[in-house]
Amino acid sequence: MHEKGTHLFPAMERVDFGRPAAQSLAAEAERLGSQRVFLIVSRSLNTRTDEIVKLREALGERCAGVYDGVPQHTTRESSVAIARAALEAKADLLVAVGGGSVVDAAKIATLCMEHGIVDPDGLDGFEVKFDSAGRVSLKNFRGPTVRMIAIPSTLSGGEYNAGCLVTDPRRNLKQTFFHRMMMPITIILDPALLRHAPDDLLLGSGTRAMDHAIEALCSPRGTPLTDSVVRR
Template sequence: MPSETYRLAIPSTTHPYISYGLPFPEACAKHVSSTLNASRVYIIASKSLSMNTDALERLRSALSDKVVGERVGMIPHTLWSEVLQVAEEVRDCKADLIVTLGAGSLTDAAKIVALAIANNAFDFPSLQRLANYNSSNPLDPSSIRTPTVTAINIPTSLSGGEYQDLAGGTHDETFNKHGFKHPDMGAKVVILDPKLAATTPARIWLSTGIRAVDHCVETICSPETNDEADEAAVKGLKRLVPGLLVCKYSEGKEDEKARLECMLGVIDAMAAVKKGVPLGASHGIGHQLGPLGVGHGETSCILLPAVCKFNMRHAAKDNLVRKQRTVSDALWGLKDVVQVLERRGLEREQADLGDLLDVVISELGMPRSLKDVGVGREKLDALARNSLDDKWCKTNAVPLTEKNQVMEILETVLE
């Protein structure tokens, strides 16, 4: 008889709680009724998951007559037009809870939908006024009304958005990704089911895992990090990197155990992020690379090693060397990781962090260049200009304030 583990994901926060150990339909039905006392549920489900598995059917069956509406499939990176469509549907069917079944874009959509409904934002100008996660928006954050439609997330990737009180949405016309933030935004319960996660295509699972690794690395390497954030980030790395390597090559019970370990590693990564440490250029450039059609996570696979190399070339060396050494030492201390590093010819005293990350990401079979994901040189100029507006490019270990700096990084990952 399976038993449930139910606890706060991150002890220093008020939400979300995590649930694992029960099949996801059973856990969801339990928490819809008993924990959140919801009666009208709107489901946002992954199209591929709905077409290729019985996951949505099982969820519908478990929730029964509580389901009042659903959306199957959303374009990656959360287009504003689709967010507004869903917001109108959720409002019109008087849903009091959104359940997401799928990866990070759906998680972000549910957050923005709830924020839009609470603030009567059902067109682009109204939504633009809520895009408060940037320095140029004059709207007082305290004037933004608190979302009242709650959420349960059932994630199938490792992007980690379930544990953040911010979301990203892409403007259909400019293709810029804008941030939305509110302390009460996001799921109250996150349900982790490694058996469900096993249906996720390997490329999505592994690449979003590297996104979580990116959270850890850029936290530790930030000039503004702190001991608590570093501790959580190192803990996350020690779960994520070996777990991803096992997921790449294993099946059955060993794979399920590794998938749960990766999911818990994501929580460690997000605990680090929640300490408020500004991240760096892998995230900053990646935010603008995503709307060009590059999947969640693949941006980190391409950019993170290159950003680490760029920072080593240009930063004040002593402090950054120490920070990057913290990450390298953590990786060299993991048996499964060391086997991969040594098999690929790396030596501990010679290889820098960019080299280690390059090997790990390549071992997972993930894309390592813009060419691999269909982004050509003609896109670089606009990509570099848009990246300069991202706050995390400005908080990189070497602040990116000029287009030529971004271009230097992009040139190294072009092919």
């Protein structure tokens, strides 16, 4: 249940930068006491680079599995597939390595794991809704206890919030899901990952970052943290 007055504030603990992602991830897994770390990664990073291998090697026996099947525009089907795989692996920490779709997939997977959602229809009722006046209506549900770490490989900045967009292709509908505990507990920044991104993807994600900043600054539900960050 949400604590009164705190349900909108993000639950991020730190942003880690200045060292390789593999080193940072191993240190964070140790700090959090995680023994079963499940990686949700970009397929291109997994198949065309050695970046995911570095992460797996740094984690050693703590690495419980790798999933690289996230499509563009995170879908309900991929979200529950990740949740099933992570539950089977007995994951106690999820790590998203990639762009915005991968990060969103990890966020919603933490929600699916918490509530045992392994079928796309199971997400019905958890989405953010709007009343007739356009006001946001948030369902008061239990937040994830298995948290996530984000290691972004683009500039979109979507990891800096607790919400995510998930597509329901059967209804041709994108829905927003939000809980403060879906926020990454840690964000790891390693600019070396950006060198693998195609120029058009990198520039496009940078434009998306500006879009996120403008949305946050104009939001009627802004917080001092988001306002100060997006103005910089």
